[in-house]
Amino acid sequence: MITIYDIAKKTGYTAPTISKAINGNGGLSQKTRARILKVVEDLEYKPNMAARALTTRKTHLIGVIFEDSNMGRGFEHPLFGGLLNAFRYLVEDAGYDILFLSKHFQQKNNSYVEHSQYRDVDGILLLNPDASSLELSKLAECGIPCVSTNDFIPGISTIVSANKEAGFQATEYLISMGHRNIGFLGAPFTSTSRASVERRQGYEEALKKANLNVNSSYIEVCTGWQIEAGFEGAKRLCERNKDLTAVFCANDTIAFGLILYCNQNNIPLPDKLSIVGFDDDRVASYITPSLTTFRQNKQILAKMTADVLLQSIAGNQITETIRVPAEMIIRDSVKKII
Amino acid sequence: MITIYDIAKKTGYTAPTISKAINGNGGLSQKTRARILKVVEDLEYKPNMAARALTTRKTHLIGVIFEDSNMGRGFEHPLFGGLLNAFRYLVEDAGYDILFLSKHFQQKNNSYVEHSQYRDVDGILLLNPDASSLELSKLAECGIPCVSTNDFIPGISTIVSANKEAGFQATEYLISMGHRNIGFLGAPFTSTSRASVERRQGYEEALKKANLNVNSSYIEVCTGWQIEAGFEGAKRLCERNKDLTAVFCANDTIAFGLILYCNQNNIPLPDKLSIVGFDDDRVASYITPSLTTFRQNKQILAKMTADVLLQSIAGNQITETIRVPAEMIIRDSVKKII
DNA sequence: CTGAAAGCGCTTACAG
DNA sequence: CTGAAAGCGCTTACAG
Numbered sequence: 001m002i003t004i005y006d007i008a009k010k011t012g013y014t015a016p017t018i019s020k021a022i023n024g025n026g027g028l029s030q031k032t033r034a035r036i037l038k039v040v041e042d043l044e045y046k047p048n049m050a051a052r053a054l055t056t057r058k059t060h061l062i063g064v065i066f067e068d069s070n071m072g073r074g075f076e077h078p079l080f081g082g083l084l085n086a087f088r089y090l091v092e093d094a095g096y097d098i099l100f101l102s103k104h105f106q107q108k109n110n111s112y113v114e115h116s117q118y119r120d121v122d123g124i125l126l127l128n129p130d131a132s133s134l135e136l137s138k139l140a141e142c143g144i145p146c147v148s149t150n151d152f153i154p155g156i157s158t159i160v161s162a163n164k165e166a167g168f169q170a171t172e173y174l175i176s177m178g179h180r181n182i183g184f185l186g187a188p189f190t191s192t193s194r195a196s197v198e199r200r201q202g203y204e205e206a207l208k209k210a211n212l213n214v215n216s217s218y219i220e221v222c223t224g225w226q227i228e229a230g231f232e233g234a235k236r237l238c239e240r241n242k243d244l245t246a247v248f249c250a251n252d253t254i255a256f257g258l259i260l261y262c263n264q265n266n267i268p269l270p271d272k273l274s275i276v277g278f279d280d281d282r283v284a285s286y287i288t289p290s291l292t293t294f295r296q297n298k299q300i301l302a303k304m305t306a307d308v309l310l311q312s313i314a315g316n317q318i319t320e321t322i323r324v325p326a327e328m329i330i331r332d333s334v335k336k337i338i
Numbered sequence: 339m340i341t342i343y344d345i346a347k348k349t350g351y352t353a354p355t356i357s358k359a360i361n362g363n364g365g366l367s368q369k370t371r372a373r374i375l376k377v378v379e380d381l382e383y384k385p386n387m388a389a390r391a392l393t394t395r396k397t398h399l400i401g402v403i404f405e406d407s408n409m410g411r412g413f414e415h416p417l418f419g420g421l422l423n424a425f426r427y428l429v430e431d432a433g434y435d436i437l438f439l440s441k442h443f444q445q446k447n448n449s450y451v452e453h454s455q456y457r458d459v460d461g462i463l464l465l466n467p468d469a470s471s472l473e474l475s476k477l478a479e480c481g482i483p484c485v486s487t488n489d490f491i492p493g494i495s496t497i498v499s500a501n502k503e504a505g506f507q508a509t510e511y512l513i514s515m516g517h518r519n520i521g522f523l524g525a526p527f528t529s530t531s532r533a534s535v536e537r538r539q540g541y542e543e544a545l546k547k548a549n550l551n552v553n554s555s556y557i558e559v560c561t562g563w564q565i566e567a568g569f570e571g572a573k574r575l576c577e578r579n580k581d582l583t584a585v586f587c588a589n590d591t592i593a594f595g596l597i598l599y600c601n602q603n604n605i606p607l608p609d610k611l612s613i614v615g616f617d618d619d620r621v622a623s624y625i626t627p628s629l630t631t632f633r634q635n636k637q638i639l640a641k642m643t644a645d646v647l648l649q650s651i652a653g654n655q656i657t658e659t660i661r662v663p664a665e666m667i668i669r670d671s672v673k674k675i676i
Numbered sequence: 677c678t679g680a681a682a683g684c685g686c687t688t689a690c691a692g
Numbered sequence: 693c694t695g696a697a698a699g700c701g702c703t704t705a706c707a708g
Contacts, residue, residue, distance in 0.1 A: 352680080
């Protein structure tokens with residue numbers, strides 16, 4: 001391993017001077033700087049991150065909380081997998097690497113905060129935490145800059161799709177296709193996670209705007225975001241309301257559960273029931289009928305998230321909610337009636 | 339921040355003694371050890387990884403090379419996404435964190451080796467590298483323990499599915515269903531990546547065992563692993579051979595391309611053409627007809643990969659190829675003929 | 677069983 | 693514009 005002292009010996013300067021040349025600070029003359037950097041090149045010197053981190057207290061590490069306990073699909077989560085991928089490249093450009101924060105690091109029963117302290121991460125991305133709001137608020141208070149892409153936590157910026165607007169658009173679209181008896185198949189929500197609630201708000205507002213009743217019997221909350229939960233919720237919703245002609249689902253997987261239920265119960269799709277989902281899951285274009293849904297803008301979401309976090313790390317702490325529009329993708333699962 | 343010296347002051351011992359107590363080495367008396375650990379608990383002391391890394395030369399970081407340039411699906415890759423997820427938790431149990439190795443870290447045009455040296459990773463997982471064999475062999479030589487889950491590189495262990503055996507089984511299954519004119523729709527291969535080639539070897543061996551000709555016209559190599567490449571390859575294969583009754587595809591995405599081609603050209607499935615894929619992509623069970631395919635055992639693959647890498651890091655360097663059986667998932671895309 | 681000394685590779689004030 | 697000194701928080705031989 002070649003160190004700063006090797007460069008010093010080779011060039012005749014001392015370690016601090018080498019350091020300044022490499023980091024571009026300190027008023028070095030053009031000549032010495034160039035001369036030093038040349039040797040740095042030649043010897044293929046690589047700074048030691050550990051030593052650097054020890055003195056500067058910056059690790060250039062960003063902790064990511066991503067457990068996906070609600071979908072159980074890990075990196076293949078239809079939103080967060082892609083978001084993380086884009087986020088990763090953005091922060092790498094800025095010289096940061098990603099490190100996953102875990103609650104069972106080293107087989108111990110740690111908290112996210114402990115893992116972040118152990119690794120001394122410079123910032124934290126709450127991508128899809130599986131945690132109580134108490135735990136999340138501890139993160140907000142631990143002093144490390146945080147940003148969230150799903151949960152709303154006091155003191156932390158959230159970058160998230162315009163769920164209410166999308167729910168409004170979905171429902172307005174169904175109304176424009178002649179539907180009047182429109183159900184909502186929702187997902188669980190917590191004190192910090194609001195995606196399903198927001199989508200429902202948009203649904204209700206669109207109904208009201210069209211002078212339609214918000215019928216609470218038409219609204220069903222599933223026990224989870226997965227297909228099985230969607231299937232069970234669909235069963236309850238459809239058995240209770242024989243007059244539904246359309247259902248807006250909180251996400252695609254729940255919609256797949258509804259489609260499964262319809263197939264098993266000889267409800268022809270989309271003839272007897274129109275369906276709109278959310279997420280533009282890869283399966284959405286392959287399932288029969290292909291699913292009308294909303295595509296979240298992962299690129300923009302990731303860009304905003306990275307920007308806010310990097311700014312926070314740089315000391316420009318801001319706490320705000322940024323909304324990114326989702327795009328409706330029209331396919332074959334909605335039928336125009338009368 | 340609370341350090342080892344705070345513990346020392348509080349307990350009356352010196353720093354090295356605290357260190358020994360925490361790390362469990364050095365012959366400390368039960369009593370002092372317990373007394374020290376008590377204070378460690380009380381003060382919620384967290385060791386500083388940077389300092390530790392600087393002295394021990396161990397970062398407890400595992401570099402992962404994962405670009406997914408061939409599928410372009412990032413973390414949603416049907417094999418590597420799930421594999422990585424399982425791998426992540428396994429190494430975390432052992433006290434290691436994952437760090438992605440990139441070729442454009444800090445917007446520079448680095449190599450994977452440079453990024454690993456910069457971060458001083460203890461080991462490297464070559465999950466799905468986008469690199470020349472030259473670059474990969476440099477990794478093998480850089481002194482950091484490596485393990486691969488796809489590519490075959492001299493000096494590096496590879497843990498991979500039993501592709502040839504699966505290809506054999508797929509083809510034998512098609513033969514057992516009455517098929518004689520069986521095509522193979524393959525994917526590109528490089529000097530280090532053999533998945534498609536191995537699957538084809540199994541295909542050819544099964545044909546030979548059944549005394550069927552290996553007809554080179556029945557074999558087509560697509561330009562990529564994606565659906566578009568599959569579509570184009572399917573077009574060439576099917577236009578050239580009107581007598582095919584079945585096709586074994588190197589992966590599911592290529593199979594989806596073939597299905598798309600058939601749908602667009604009024605080739606009824608599976609009546610006119612039977613199809614077997616590979617990967618058990620999530621879409622496979624939703625597409626019509628649902629696709630018979632092979633499920634790679636991500637859990638076992640991840641476990642073996644983690645074991646081999648952790649062993650290598652521990653100094654038990656071994657270079658070997660480990661094969662994990664893939665499981666055939668029978669669905670509706672193969673029709674029994676005659 | 678415990679401690680004094682030295683060092684890991686870097687950077688940060690502070691002199692000059 | 694460059695250097696001498698000190699320190700970041702830990703661990704590793706080596707004494708005793």
